[in-house]
Amino acid sequence: MTVAIVGDIGGTHARFAVWRDNGLEQIEVLATADYSSPESALAAYCERAGLSLGAGSAVCLACAGPVSDGDFQFTNNHWRINRAAFCRALHIERLLLINDFAATALGVTLLEPNERLAVRAGHAQADRPVVVIGPGTGLGAANLLPKGAGEWQALPGEGGHVDLPIGSESEAELWLLLHRQFGAVQAEDVLSGAGLLALYAVVCQRNGQPAQHANAAQICAAALQGESLATNALEQFCVWLGRVAGNHALSLGARGGVYIVGGMVPKFADFFVRSGFAAAFADKGAMGDYLADVPVWLVTAPYPGLLGAGVALQQAG
Structure with a gap:
């Protein structure tokens, strides 16, 4: 995998980026209150970044709240994710959901001094x-x-x-x-x-x-x-x-x-x-x-x- 889209979605902001060659590109921060769903927010990100839907075949979203195999309901905002519907809407082959603080924890392992x-x-x-x-x-x-x-x-x-x-x-x-x-x-x-x-x-x-x-x-x-x-x-x-x-x-x-x-x-x-x-x-x-x-x-x-x-x-x- 060389290109993917990553997101970090909290109660107030949704951050998206292209993950390429072990680094972040084209970072955008969107207000969750401005979008009705995570699908619409990610579609808006793709448009801003000049990406077609499905440009990144894999997406990983770090989400605020406990992650299980079922639908995901965000803890501190109005959004919900159904994995199958999300992938269909955005032409994505693979969606990985992880807890936002699990992602942040993994992220600190890459920090520069x-x-x-x-x-x-x-x-x-x-x-x-x-x-x-x-x-x-x-x-x-x-x-x-x-x-x-x-x-x-x-x-x-x-x-x-x-x-x-x-x-x-x-x-x-x-x-x-x-x-x-x-x-x-x-x-x-x-x-x-x-x-x-x-x-x-x-x-x-x-x-x-x-x-x-x-x-x-x-x-x-x-x-x-x-x-x-x-x-x-x-x-x-x-x-x-x-x-x-x-x-x-x-x-x-x-x-x-x-x-x-x-x-x-x-x-x-x-x-x-x-x-x-x-x-x-x-x-x-x-x-x-x-x-x-x-x-x-x-x-x-x-x-x-x-x-x-x-x-x-x-x-x-």
Whole structure:
């Protein structure tokens, strides 16, 4: 196989590219809200890229949500995929669907040194598992297991829906306010775009102040300008991401390292590196030493999911 089409489809954006000779070409990013179906979005991509339908006989789509053999329903948007109908509509011989974070996990194995930023120093053990986790429209998580000879197996999961951990009295107060809103509080309820807005709202509520911002982008901008409540919310966001990432690393034994991915954190990378993330990551009591030498990187490469979709096609043969 020399030419294929790869896609990475999340709740907000659908990214497509041509996969040729182990690299990405003609990358386009489309808004999922602008298209009624993944078929229409991919057809629009082909038109923009000057490709006829069926130009790539194989397509791999990294999709947000659990993938099975049946129809696929996206977790955070309105799209659905029936494999047979999709292939007929787009004149495709072969369609491979994989979980979006499994693809992102495979993608980080191809990163160049300048496509990741060190957040926490450590020593990555080449024969140990790796955690890949990151907030965006939702909170995604996947694991990498070493297969030997430089190859990795990606294990998708729904780790973004674990319970939100509580590590201090202050966090317990915020958790109670969140619980009144959500009931059972999942990590994704805070560690996502909508989650940051919910977190900011309860920070304001606890301080007896009205919320001034209506979305995550406004909160991040205000925090970077030093606005107190927005800064407190974004700092707590980083701390909770550290607690959740540390829990995943501890559960998996991820001494191969942890990668933070997704569209949110790179937008406030300097803040994130200076935040309480690293301390919260290893705040595990007697087991803190277990994580002492586990490195954490922030992925700055723009399209790790597309790279991983290409790797998945190669591995599938």
